[in-house]
Amino acid sequence: MKIQLCKTYLDAKESRAINNVLKSGWLTAGPMNAKFEEEFAKYIGVKRALTLNSCTAALQMAIEASGITGEVILPSFTFVASANAVVRAGATPVFADIEYDTCNIDPVDIAHRITPRTQAIMVVHYAGQACTMDKIIKLADQYNLKIIEDSAETIGGTYKKQKTGSFSTGCFSFFPTKNITTGEGGMLTTNNDTLADKIKALSGHGITKNTYDRQHAQDPWHREANYPGYNFRMSSILAAIGVEQLKKLDAMNARRREHADYLNRKLKFDEIDLPVESKECRHVYQMYTIKVKKVARRDFVLGLRKKGVMASVHFTPPVHLQQYYAQKYKRSIHDLSVTERVAHSIVTLPMYPGLTSKELNYMINSIDKVLRKLSRRPI
Numbered sequence: 001m002k003i004q005l006c007k008t009y010l011d012a013k014e015s016r017a018i019n020n021v022l023k024s025g026w027l028t029a030g031p032m033n034a035k036f037e038e039e040f041a042k043y044i045g046v047k048r049a050l051t052l053n054s055c056t057a058a059l060q061m062a063i064e065a066s067g068i069t070g071e072v073i074l075p076s077f078t079f080v081a082s083a084n085a086v087v088r089a090g091a092t093p094v095f096a097d098i099e100y101d102t103c104n105i106d107p108v109d110i111a112h113r114i115t116p117r118t119q120a121i122m123v124v125h126y127a128g129q130a131c132t133m134d135k136i137i138k139l140a141d142q143y144n145l146k147i148i149e150d151s152a153e154t155i156g157g158t159y160k161k162q163k164t165g166s167f168s169t170g171c172f173s174f175f176p177t178k179n180i181t182t183g184e185g186g187m188l189t190t191n192n193d194t195l196a197d198k199i200k201a202l203s204g205h206g207i208t209k210n211t212y213d214r215q216h217a218q219d220p221w222h223r224e225a226n227y228p229g230y231n232f233r234m235s236s237i238l239a240a241i242g243v244e245q246l247k248k249l250d251a252m253n254a255r256r257r258e259h260a261d262y263l264n265r266k267l268k269f270d271e272i273d274l275p276v277e278s279k280e281c282r283h284v285y286q287m288y289t290i291k292v293k294k295v296a297r298r299d300f301v302l303g304l305r306k307k308g309v310m311a312s313v314h315f316t317p318p319v320h321l322q323q324y325y326a327q328k329y330k331r332s333i334h335d336l337s338v339t340e341r342v343a344h345s346i347v348t349l350p351m352y353p354g355l356t357s358k359e360l361n362y363m364i365n366s367i368d369k370v371l372r373k374l375s376r377r378p379i
């Protein structure tokens with residue numbers, strides 16, 4: 001048996017939606033984007049949502065359009081894109097440690113890293129679970145800092161019943177491994193109209209009105225460029241896939257939660273720490289990650305892969321140990337011991353809505369066998 005790490009859930013609805021866009025003849029950003037944006041904003045519970053070509057673009061836009069050029073505190077235990085966006089926007093990343101249980105940024109450690117140069121906190125809602133937003137918002141208010149939410153891995157997850165991406169400027173990814181996908185793509189969410197208008201312009205060459213909006217203007221050829229912008233737009237084809245995926249999101253997340261619940265009940269091994277769902281959160285398990293102890297992580301992952309269970313690791317090395325960051329920011333990198341401990345022991349097990357009970361049981365069985373072998377327990 002082979003169990004992939006992730007699998008998308010796409011059917012005839014997405015195919016039909018793509019075909020309709022092709023037939024319409026309007027392929028770049030247009031009415032489909034407006035529809036996806038409107039429905040996504042409603043789902044998250046914010047005023048505005050903007051389609052973009054990736055979460056990385058959304059993160060860069062969130063920082064750049066807010067005029068942040070100083071220090072941004074973020075976890076090192078994340079995908080490198082979170083930090084890359086800070087650097088590309090012209091700001092300085094400062095890495096904070098995480099909490100062992102949730103693998104999310106530790107508010108106590110954020111407080112230790114605040115300096116007069118700090119302008120923002122970028123939280124990363126890891127693997128489907130929100131950060132401790134109350135404490136982070138309190139710190140941001142106290143020190144007059146902006147908050148940016150990297151919610152790439154958490155679409156539909158909540159903290160105290162409020163969706164991630166609605167606490168400040170939210171950034172989402174629709175990469176195929178995420179809770180919903182458009183192949184590639186991203187979304188930025190905000191309640192700030194001025195910021196949204198600026199990002200909309202910045203992401204379309206700095207021009208205030210895009211081609212579709214200019215169509216019916218008196219002089220449609222007149223382009224007003226207010227910023228030296230980028231092309232970070234999402235095409236209508238991808239937006240149409242997004243509209244269909246969004247309709248399935250809650251059902252897909254419910255399936256992920258059922259699978260996680262089953263695994264949590266069955267994976268009772270001394271060598272494994274299970275994922276921890278905080279009381280205030282609704283985890284949506286974009287990834288199901290465990291931590292292994294007493295056995296070598298590499299042997300465990302390779303052992304599972306040999307059995308066709310395509311486990312992986314998210315994330316190692318952590319960002320502060322990636323060559324560019326380790327060299328360039330070495331003076332500001334101190335004590336990230338929990339990050340390093342977690343990066344050494346974390347393992348991502350296959351997780352997607354379509355997993356069958358047969359596959360789940362095969363996975364549990366394989367884990368049992370690999371652990372017995374590695375810890376020399378009788379088979």
Ligand SMILES: Cc1ncc(COP(=O)(O)O)c(C=O)c1O
Pocket residue numbers: 053054055056057078079081082124150152153172173174175185186
């Ligand atoms: C935490 C985090 N941030 C950012 C990204 C980048 O998303 P995208 O590929 O849409 O740019 C990812 C995606 O893997 C991610 O996991």
